[in-house]
Amino acid sequence: xxxxxxxxxxxxxxxxxxxxxxxxxxxxxxxxxxxxxxxxxxxxxxxxxxxxxxxxxxxxxxxxxxxxxxxxxxxxxxxxxxxxxxxxxxxxxxxxxxxxxxxxxxxxxxxxxxxxxxxxxxxxxxxxxxxxxxxxxxxxxxxxxxxxxxxxxxxxxxxxxxxxxxxxxxxxxxxxx
DNA sequence: AGGAAGATCTACT
DNA sequence: GTAGATCTTCCTA
Numbered sequence: 001x002x003x004x005x006x007x008x009x010x011x012x013x014x015x016x017x018x019x020x021x022x023x024x025x026x027x028x029x030x031x032x033x034x035x036x037x038x039x040x041x042x043x044x045x046x047x048x049x050x051x052x053x054x055x056x057x058x059x060x061x062x063x064x065x066x067x068x069x070x071x072x073x074x075x076x077x078x079x080x081x082x083x084x085x086x087x088x089x090x091x092x093x094x095x096x097x098x099x100x101x102x103x104x105x106x107x108x109x110x111x112x113x114x115x116x117x118x119x120x121x122x123x124x125x126x127x128x129x130x131x132x133x134x135x136x137x138x139x140x141x142x143x144x145x146x147x148x149x150x151x152x153x154x155x156x157x158x159x160x161x162x163x164x165x166x167x168x169x170x171x172x173x174x175x176x177x
Numbered sequence: 178a179g180g181a182a183g184a185t186c187t188a189c190t
Numbered sequence: 191g192t193a194g195a196t197c198t199t200c201c202t203a
Binding site (some may be wrong): 025027059060061063065067080082109110111152153154155156 | 182183184185186
Binding site (some may be wrong): 058059060061062063120 | 195196197198199
C-alpha cells in the first residue's frame with residue numbers, strides 16, 4: 001500500500017515518537033466479512049464512510065487497533081496498521097510497553113497502540129494535519145522498499161485475495177510466511 | 178440486563 | 191503451539 005514506508009508521528013507533550021510503517025492490512029465495507037462495517041453503518045465505525053486521511057481507532061479483545069480511512073467519502077474502507085519500526089522516542093515506547101526488547105515494541109496492532117499511547121481519544125483525528133497529536137509524514141528519503149503480500153492474519157473469515165501488505169525482510173513485521 | 182463476538186496479547190507447556 | 195485473559199460494542203430478551 002501507499003502507506004508502507006511512511007512515518008507515523010505521535011506528538012506528546014514535549015516528545016515525539018516516530019515509527020516507520022512496515023505492515024498494513026486492507027479492510028473494506030460490506031463486501032468484507034471480517035470488517036465491522038459489513039453489517040451496515042454502525043455508529044462507532046461511521047468513520048469508515050468519512051474522508052481519507054483520518055484515524056479510525058477500534059477496540060477489540062482489549063486492544064486498540066489503528067486504521068487509516070482510505071477511500072473517498074461515501075465508500076467504506078480503511079487500512080489497518082499492523083506494525084511499525086521504532087525510529088524516535090524508543091525509550092518512551094519501552095516504558096509504555098514495559099519491555100526492553102525493541103523488536104517486541106510495535107510488531108503488532110495492539111502493541112503499537114500501547115507504545116504510542118493511542119486511545120479512542122484520537123479517534124477521528126486528521127492524520128494529515130501538522131497540528132494533530134497523531135499524523136503521518138511522507139518519508140523524505142524514501143528508500144527502495146520491496147512489498148510483499150499475503151492473506152490477512154487472525155481473521156476468522158478472510159476474503160479470496162491477499163489483503164495484507166508488508167515490507168520484505170523487515171524484522172519488525174509481526175509474522176513472516 | 179445479560180450474553181456473545183471480535184481485525185489480540187501473554188504466559189505456559 | 192495452545193489456552194486463557196481481556197474489554198468494548200452490539201444483539202436479544
